[in-house]
Amino acid sequence: xxxxxxxxxxxxxxxxxxxxxxxxxxxxxxxxxxxxxxxxxxxxxxxxxxxxxxxxxxxxxxxxxxxxxxxxxxxxxxxxxxxxxxxxxxxxxxxxxxxxxxxxxxxxxxxxxxxxxxxxxxxxxxxxxxxx
Amino acid sequence: xxxxxxxxxxxxxxxxxxxxxxxxxxxxxxxxxxxxxxxxxxxxxxxxxxxxxxxxxxxxxxxxxxxxxxxxxxxxxxxxxxxxxxxxxxxxxxxxxxxxxxxxxxxxxxxxxxxxxxxxxxxxxxxxxxxx
DNA sequence: CAACATTGTGTAATGGTATAACATGTGTCA
DNA sequence: TGACACATGTTATACCATTACACAATGTTG
Numbered sequence: 613x614x615x616x617x618x619x620x621x622x623x624x625x626x627x628x629x630x631x632x633x634x635x636x637x638x639x640x641x642x643x644x645x646x647x648x649x650x651x652x653x654x655x656x657x658x659x660x661x662x663x664x665x666x667x668x669x670x671x672x673x674x675x676x677x678x679x680x681x682x683x684x685x686x687x688x689x690x691x692x693x694x695x696x697x698x699x700x701x702x703x704x705x706x707x708x709x710x711x712x713x714x715x716x717x718x719x720x721x722x723x724x725x726x727x728x729x730x731x732x733x734x735x736x737x738x739x740x741x742x743x744x
Numbered sequence: 745x746x747x748x749x750x751x752x753x754x755x756x757x758x759x760x761x762x763x764x765x766x767x768x769x770x771x772x773x774x775x776x777x778x779x780x781x782x783x784x785x786x787x788x789x790x791x792x793x794x795x796x797x798x799x800x801x802x803x804x805x806x807x808x809x810x811x812x813x814x815x816x817x818x819x820x821x822x823x824x825x826x827x828x829x830x831x832x833x834x835x836x837x838x839x840x841x842x843x844x845x846x847x848x849x850x851x852x853x854x855x856x857x858x859x860x861x862x863x864x865x866x867x868x869x870x871x872x873x874x875x876x
Numbered sequence: 877c878a879a880c881a882t883t884g885t886g887t888a889a890t891g892g893t894a895t896a897a898c899a900t901g902t903g904t905c906a
Numbered sequence: 907t908g909a910c911a912c913a914t915g916t917t918a919t920a921c922c923a924t925t926a927c928a929c930a931a932t933g934t935t936g
Contacts, residue, residue, distance in 0.1 A: 660895080679894095718828075726872070727873065731868070756884080
């Protein structure tokens with residue numbers, strides 16, 4: 613992802629990123645909003661706009677199956693095209709996984725049918741080791 | 745999926761399934777509702793309830809990244825645990841793919857970290873061959 | 877058949893997620 | 907300074923999904 617130290621974030625982007633970074637699970641936009649009311653946030657759009665930029669920077673990911681967002685925990689990864697998430701039903705913990713073999717397989721599958729792959733969403737549901 | 749001929753569907757379930765089967769792309773619950781107003785549908789819950797059962801039967805799939813639903817085009821597949829979708833940005837066409845190697849890889853990734861995999865969401869975005 | 881449980885249905889209200897439209901500030905640079 | 911790009915603030919609205927409650931249809935089982 614983009615290095616938080618090198619990307620110049622605006623005030624709102626910083627506030628939203630900090631909330632997500634300090635959370636230990638995914639947060640919805642409205643949860644973020646509530647946590648930032650003390651800092652002057654008043655409308656969902658303030659959150660969504662910040663998130664849009666953070667998504668572009670690769671500093672935040674969207675979990676489609678939860679309608680929620682997480683800070684990227686994968687700092688070493690500049691080319692984060694294909695990321696899979698493991699989402700624990702039980703404790704809500706989310707693990708971010710970058711797997712070349714998986715990425716390759718998805719690319720293969722696409723090429724086989726002439727599909728020009730741009731984005732991939734891979735979200736695994738289940739229970740994590742700790743919760744068994 | 746469950747054989748539509750062997751599963752006994754209720755009236756509402758049949759109506760919803762037929763709308764999805766005849767559509768050539770994913771439909772949102774509210775779009776389905778609008779198409780069924782002529783048949784007496786008046787509230788979203790009528791659609792959501794039918795869809796819930798159809799999802800259980802495996803006759804319909806939910807596309808998380810679109811908040812929409814498609815009829816299963818994969819009749820031969822009884823064990824449809826792992827399905828990937830290719831979604832064309834341009835024409836909206838959705839292709840359903842069942843790939844054992846992909847399913848195996850996801851299971852491997854999970855086992856490696858002690859994650860008990862139950863459900864997987866794989867949705868690929870891009871442009872299909874025809875739209876290039 | 878009658879009593880009961882189960883499941884499906886109808887309706888209204890509400891909650892949760894996301895964007896459109898428009899106005900205002902703020903920094904940069906010719 | 908003026909023009910521009912970009913971030914922000916605010917209101918309203920659209921879109922997606924569920925809760926709660928009442929009632930009807932169906933299917934057991936005695």
